[in-house]
Amino acid sequence: MLERLNNWIVSVMDVLLGWLLRLPSDLQLIVVALGSAIILTAVRVWTSNQELLRRCRDDKARLKILLREAKERKDRTAVQRHRSTLGMIAMKQLRQEGRPLLASLLPIVLLATWAFARLEFHPPSANEPVEFSAYFPISAAGRIAHIAPGEGVVAANGWLQEIAAVADQGPAHGMATWQLTASARAEPHRLQIRFDHRTFEHAIRTGARTYESPVCAHDEHVLTTEVKLRPVKLFGVVPGIPALHIPPWLTAYLLIVVPCVFILKRVFKIY
Numbered sequence: 001m002l003e004r005l006n007n008w009i010v011s012v013m014d015v016l017l018g019w020l021l022r023l024p025s026d027l028q029l030i031v032v033a034l035g036s037a038i039i040l041t042a043v044r045v046w047t048s049n050q051e052l053l054r055r056c057r058d059d060k061a062r063l064k065i066l067l068r069e070a071k072e073r074k075d076r077t078a079v080q081r082h083r084s085t086l087g088m089i090a091m092k093q094l095r096q097e098g099r100p101l102l103a104s105l106l107p108i109v110l111l112a113t114w115a116f117a118r119l120e121f122h123p124p125s126a127n128e129p130v131e132f133s134a135y136f137p138i139s140a141a142g143r144i145a146h147i148a149p150g151e152g153v154v155a156a157n158g159w160l161q162e163i164a165a166v167a168d169q170g171p172a173h174g175m176a177t178w179q180l181t182a183s184a185r186a187e188p189h190r191l192q193i194r195f196d197h198r199t200f201e202h203a204i205r206t207g208a209r210t211y212e213s214p215v216c217a218h219d220e221h222v223l224t225t226e227v228k229l230r231p232v233k234l235f236g237v238v239p240g241i242p243a244l245h246i247p248p249w250l251t252a253y254l255l256i257v258v259p260c261v262f263i264l265k266r267v268f269k270i271y
Contacts, residue, residue, distance in 0.1 A: 006113060013114035021118065021209040025232045028119055029249055033256035036111060040104050040257070041264040047099040053271035056089050063089070118210060119249050121229035126184035126207035129156070131228040134193050134200075136174035137220065141165035145176045145222075148192040148199075152183035173223065182206040196221050 020028045063082050070078035124130050134145055146160040147153075161176040182189050184207020193200045202225040203212040214227045233239065234252035241251060264270070 006117070009110055009113045010117045013110055014118075017114060017118075025119070025122060026234055029232065029234055029252055030256060032111065032115055032119065033253045034260060036108065036253070037257050037260035037264060039107050039111075040100075040261050041268070041270060043104040043107075044100040044265075045268075045270055047103045048096045048271075050271055053093060053096055056093050057271055060086060060089055115249070115253070117213075119232060120247055121211055121214060121231055123208055123211040124182070124204070124206045124227075124229065127181045128206065129179060129181050130204070130206075132178045132180050132191065132202075132204070132225070133228070134176050134195075134225045135223045136163050136176070136195070137223065138165060138172045138174055140174040140195070140221075143174075143195070145193060145195040147178060148194060150189055150191065152185060153189050153191070154181045155179065156181065180204075184208070188212050191225075193222060193225060198222070200225065202227070 017032075020031060023031070063086050067079060067082040067086070070082060132147075136145070140163045142165075143163050144160055145163055147155060149155075149159055156179040157177075159178075161178060163174040163176045166173055166175050180191075182204060186208075188203040188205040191202045191204060193202065198221055200218045200222045202216050204227050205212045211229060212227075214229045216225050218224060231240070231248050233248040234255075238248055238252040238255065240246050240248040
C-alpha cells in the first residue's frame with residue numbers, strides 16, 4: 001500500500017518536475033532547495049497574521065529594554081511583570097506557527113518523496129560498470145548463486161558467484177557480488193537472481209534520466225539485493241551524515257533551504 005502511494009506520488013510529481021532531470025545534478029538540487037525555501041516563505045505570509053507578529057516583535061524588543069532597566073533598578077515587581085508579559089507574547093507567536101506548519105507539510109512531503117526517488121543517486125549511464133550484490137542468511141555461505149544471463153547485460157566476473165561469509169559489516173550474513181554493465185533501453189533490465197531453486201528479480205535502469213530503487217527486499221532465502229549507485233553530492237564535496245542516516249543530497253538541501261528561508265524573511269520583512 002505504502003509502496004503504491006509512493007510510486008503514485010513520484011509519478012504525479014514527475015509531471016510537474018520531470019523537466020528538472022534534464023539539468024545537471026547540482027543544478028537540480030539547488031532549484032529544488034530554492035523552490036522549497038520560497039514555498040515555506042510564501043506559505044507563512046498567507047497563513048499567519050503578519051501584523052500581529054510584527055507588533056509582537058516590536059513589543060518584545062521594547063519589553064527587553066524595560067526588563068534590563070528594571071534589573072538595574074533592582075525592581076523585582078517590574079522584572080516579574082515584564083517577564084510575564086514576554087511569556088504571553090511568546091505564546092501568541094507560538095500559536096501563529098501552527099497554520100504555516102500544517103499548510104507547508106503537504107507540498108514538502110510531496111517534494112521530499114519525489115526527491116528521494118529522483119535526486120539521491122546519479123542514474124547509471126549506458127555500459128557504466130555497476131556493482132550488484134545479493135545478501136543471504138549466513139547459513140548460505142559457501143553455496144552458489146547466479147544471475148540468469150539477460151539481453152544487453154554483461155557480467156564481467158561471471159554469472160555464477162560463490163556466497164561469501166561477511167562478519168565485519170553488522171550482523172553476520174552471506175553476500176555474492178557481480179560486476180555488471182548494461183546497455184541503454186527504455187524499459188529497465190530485469191535481473192533474475194537464482195538461488196535454492198528460487199528466482200528473485202531486481203530492476204536496473206541504465207542510460208536514462210531516472211534510476212530504479214537501488215535496494216529491493218525479498219524473503220528469508222535472499223534477504224535483499226542492491227545496486228551500488230553513486231550518491232549525489234553537491235559540487236562533489238558535500239557529505240552525508242551516516243550516523244543520522246542523512247544522505248549527501250539531503251545535507252546539501254538543508255544547507256541551502258535553512259539560510260535561504262532566513263534571508264527571504266529578512267529581505268521581504270516576513271515575521
